[in-house]
Amino acid sequence: MTGSHDFYGVIAPVLTPFDEQGNPDTARFVAHAKWLLADGCTGLAPFGTTGEANSLGVEERIGLLDALINGGIDPKLLMPGTGLCALSDTVAVTKHAVERGCGGVMTLPPFYYKAVSDDGLFAYFADFIERVGNDRLRVYLYHIPPVAHVGFSVELVGRLIKAYPETVVGLKDSSGDWDNTKALLDAYPGFTIFPGSEIFLLDGMRNGAAGCITATGNVNARMIRNVYDNWETDQADALQAEITAVRQTIQERPMIPMLKAIVAHYLNDPQWARVRPPFLPLGAGEAEAGIAELSEQFGFELKAA
């Protein structure tokens, strides 16, 4: 861990539960977020890819963020996803997050138009930062090319850091490509970098990462946190191997429906299995097979707070 940053450790991109009408279920959302902090998360990234955030509208994000903070969660622990397709929507959600005191925001590049240039993306972020116009803004770049198909080159990250050293303070690398994460860690010591999966947690820590921001933090934060807390000990490699194996078992099935099925199972709350289209819930048999595998192989269970 190098440099100074407000976020570190194990951060979960909070799952978004939906009610019977398919609208966000605020009460379950806030309860889950609180449980995640009790279970070992050191911060929360609501409205990430895992949170089905790109199926949530501007007003829905603002309403859910308010619910977390009004529900008693320290906004300094929150790094909400605020990167929508359009500059103006991105600015609206970000302004709200900064005004509510969030520790940072995690921001996608504009992702509809493809094959755009680094110059164009730089211009977008320059415009974004100027329009938000708040010294308290802390941006964590969200690099997830397998989904967004638009990402941040190592060079573009450097240009943004140089131009906005107080504002562009970190990056989540969900490329799934350790070589890319390593290149960023080597190029920008002091910049706060989170691999987007706990599979890279130990390698990351040994190379200056700040922790990880990971989907499976929604169900396995305690074990992942244990690796983070013990990364300099003799146990580290064995602990890492175990969380890697759990992750690989979970991701054998579609990640978001599987995570929700796990929560639904252990809370005995079938509503948690709902997803918003274009996702579909797993078949009951499929989910239960995965949960049985986790339980048998790893003694995995999710304990309600």
Place this chain on the structure above:
Amino acid sequence: MTGSHDFYGVIAPVLTPFDEQGNPDTARFVAHAKWLLADGCTGLAPFGTTGEANSLGVEERIGLLDALINGGIDPKLLMPGTGLCALSDTVAVTKHAVERGCGGVMTLPPFYYKAVSDDGLFAYFADFIERVGNDRLRVYLYHIPPVAHVGFSVELVGRLIKAYPETVVGLKDSSGDWDNTKALLDAYPGFTIFPGSEIFLLDGMRNGAAGCITATGNVNARMIRNVYDNWETDQADALQAEITAVRQTIQERPMIPMLKAIVAHYLNDPQWARVRPPFLPLGAGEAEAGIAELSEQFGFELKAA
């Protein structure tokens, strides 16, 4: 042209001008839309890919749509793009368009999450149509896989037509793949299909298409309309060859900045060349070279209304 539909002919996805602060320039937008109708367009599709709509927020789209209608354009001629990433934002913009009397809406599939299933996309459109909850809703599916990376299979189109025959009435095919357009035309006679480029206009008309919805309609509507009006005459192939050649010359350069540069040039209004990041304007030399080529090769010019 088969079946009954409200939209036909040459429809332009209206370019969106921006002011010095990078905000949509309402006055220029309305003036351009009116000029397009005077220049031969039979309908307008504001907020398409060409209109940089995916760089426009929810409130910006609503404001610009109101400006067109309040400015005197018949809403029945308008097929605004209303497909945002998130169901709730898509519903909000669509409801507004229907309430304002728009003849239809052009709707992208949810395009952030990739590799989603036809069942998931069907569920999305079912939810969308139910939430809009208005018998006057007319949806034109917007198929543009080269950009959106999520599209409509021929089978999914059939399922949607069957489930919502009064609502899902058409499709714009911007796949750039004539085989796909032909497969749709053959599979669903009576369904209103627009190729997304005038290159396929004559082939389309000969196979039951309703016309075309094309970016270059912003600068070349009159010539394209002439092909539409004369597609059954002996001149048709020669006229088609000419609009194809003009299109190919325009698309040698990045399409959206090039179209804006053409408008800026002929209106002698440099502000028109502005684009919103992540796009960047063409260099002055690059744009002028393209405009000179169009003028010399085709006697092309754009006449202000």
